[in-house]
Amino acid sequence: MPEDQRPPSALSNVSLARRAWNIRRKALLMGEVQGQGYIGQALGIADVLAASYFHALRYDPADPEWEGRDRFLLSIGHYAIALYAVLMEAGILPEEELETYGMDDSRMPMSGMASYTPGMEITGGSLGHGLGIAVGVAMGLKRKGSDRFVYNLMSDGELGEGSTWEAAMAGAHHKLDNLICLIDFNDQQADGKSTQMLSAEPLLDKWTAFGWHAQRVDGNDLDAVVAAFDAARNHPGDQPRAIVFDTLMCKGVPFLETREITHFVRVEKDEWAKALAVLEEGKPA
Template identity: 70%
Template sequence: MNELVPALRERAYRIRRYALRMGEVQGQGYIGQALGWADVLAVAYGHALNYRADDPDWEERDRFLLSHGHYAIAFYAALIEAGIISESELETYGSDDSRLPMSGMAAYTPGMEISGGSLGQGLPIAVGMALGLRRKGNPAFVYNSMSDGELDEGSTWEAAMAASHHGLGNLVCLVDINNQQADGPSSKVLGFEPLADKWSSFGWHVQRVDGNDLPAVLRAFDYARCLGEGRPRVILCDTLMGKGVPFLETREKNHFIRVDPPEWRKALEILDQLQAEGARK
């Protein structure tokens, strides 16, 4: 497994870079989330998921649901890295008639399974998909990517109960715990700890990892995949908003980032420099 890590780190770097370039196109965006979630997306699309880049609708594919639709800028970057959409399209991000709208929409983008963004909707859909795939005898997994803000939503916990009741061993939920939402720190908007105990009490197999520790994320994905039937599984990922660009990491408010035009170039230069330094170690 360790031999996979350098290539996955390179993927995560490119995902961050693509996201920053898209942010530069509009001068704003959910960049903090994209930088923080890049390591998870790198492992998902660089290792864990079964998919065909040239056939996004392949019936045997694993489904990756972007419940937090405002993370679309991160997801598009992962799709570019996966070869599902072209790098040239990032220049159209958020523009009229683009296949890359600012919030994820399934009707627009190849590889986008649902129109997310109405938080709390992804996991209920994932439960339905996982149940349907199992009844069809399809071995595919369903991955639901969601934010800690969605823990505020009753529909999330109703779906969690249903997944356990039906023994959906083909369902993996990925929760980004960055402690940030539009109204402030997630833990202050509505406290959610002890989170691992809560998911466990709902009948899920729980792992909690540093979502920016790529080897730990890789191990968590592999373990979730090999557990076998009987229980849904959740990977709780503690992440840092703006990861990889220090002056964005330390911003007090980074749920939706607007920076001056020269700062986009500065962010790219810092990211490139840190990547080069890491490669020399």
């Protein structure tokens, strides 16, 4: 494949809104298989993943290890259900495997493991390590003379990890303009709101002070998400780039959006079909 060619899937006429809806639906179907899963995060980050894989990333669905690909690193291992959904949508994983989610010998364990899953670049977790790995990958690509980008998706909870800020310093020091950090700010952790556990505010000022080009947008507004990706990729400076995406847990399923605890949202057995039916009502063209 020529170095500058994007995959056929990224050139199709399926709207990003429909891609995001498909990702949400696949995540719900996988959750139904196990009766559990990090559904809140998957529904919330679906718009960012749709823009990542069907607007920004260069990759070859037939060859997940193609040297000319951009690298997408999932620092948040428990978001694996969301990544599996977009890998299926992108044609990297066969949709027929959806029903094996979380089962013995499945290529889709409940927490992501790179050795099992085509298209998964790293094993994410313990949390806080993804950005450090991304810095190393970006440096390696620079030394190879590659113009490919490294995207690292991390959670707002990881902003409380010292290793994240060590990596941020290293990225700026080495002028890694091929590194884009995507931060899912849904303000939820296992013990409560991220802002109440350990606030990272003022967040944009911090990233800027660490030498990064930083933006913050509504992560569930596809136009804003696409514009942020474009601004990050086309920024003329030699510093790494960060995009903070404010997202809503369980986006697209209103009765789940209002649950008090959404980090690992409880979905009753009879609610999976209800969630899918509610999602169907909002199906885009």
